[in-house]
Amino acid sequence: MNVKAEDIKLSYGAEAILKGVSMEAGNREFVGLIGPNGSGKSTLLKCVYRVLSPDKGAVFLDGKPLKDMNYKTSARSLGVVAQHNYYNFDFSVREVVLMGRSPHKKALERDNAEDYAIVAEALKTVGMAEFADRSFSTLSGGEQQRVILARALAQQTPCLILDEPTNHLDITHQLQLLKIVKKLDATVISAIHDLNIAAMFCDRIYVLKNGEIVAQGTPREILTRELIREIYEVESDIVEDSKGNMHILFY
CATH class of the missing domain: 3.40.50.300 (P-loop containing nucleotide triphosphate hydrolases)
Structure with missing residues (x-):
């Protein structure tokens, strides 16, 4: 798209x-x-x-x-993973991810086996399958963010x-989340x-x-030293690792 x-x-x-x-x-x-x-x-x-x-x-x-x-x-x-996600009701993780299926449903149409299979796969993708029955409000901020990504994946948008x-997110889950997103079609x-x-x-x-x-x-x-100085008003060095990937070091 x-x-x-x-x-x-x-x-x-x-x-x-x-x-x-x-x-x-x-x-x-x-x-x-x-x-x-x-x-x-x-x-x-x-x-x-x-x-x-x-x-x-x-x-x-x-x-x-x-x-x-x-x-x-x-x-x-359009699927969305926003910064802040608050719910006034005590939804389970599975119920939150099922919300991603609503754009595909007619009015009052019930969730079916296909919807539940899509939700289960989305939760598995983000490493939250074992949390499906937990209350969303009891999760840490990082866990909630992974559930919200699963909701967006269940929405199946281009x-x-x-x-x-x-x-x-901690660094492990930062990389995991963005690797998942990068691989999406x-x-x-x-x-x-x-x-x-x-x-x-x-x-x-x-x-x-x-x-x-x-x-x-x-x-x-x-991402050059000059632009970073202009935009963020900090000094930096741009270096490459052994695989040719660029990294920014800040003073």
Whole structure:
């Protein structure tokens, strides 16, 4: 799936958060959004997955305007792993992941054997199969994030939106989650704080600062000492390991 945002503008009161942002993710491409806190990464993603409506501009899925789609149709195209996930009711892990099947159901249609098989496979993929009957609220933040990824996998969408998905995860599960996502037959757009994670997994990166795109390109084109100094105001070295992978060392 091709996802395109054109000239997205959004303000909260008098404060402009997004100032005409355009970005595109091609079919099966892993696109990263980086930038300091408050640069507009999460706000842009929320415009893409319809939590926010931009003041100006538009989002297109395979060339079709997102605003012309009903919410169930867009939910069959976009799966979301957000930063924060709260539920007022005491759902089991299995019930949370089953929510990912709702865009594929008719009104009042019951979950069937196929749905349960898809959910079981999704939980197995993220290493949470043994937690299926646990209450979601009793899990750690990292465990909850893996369940939310399983919910997105159960949704079976051609595009996955990740809003800083590794915030609550230890390094083992950060790498595990992103390896799973990287292998999907899907377009991925992710806001990422860790520049080394971005270098490892992204095909292309957009850099946001003060609500504007200031650079875009491959990780090797974008993640330079000069740009990191300009965007984050820190000094760094760019090195390669024995396998040719780039790493960023901060002073």
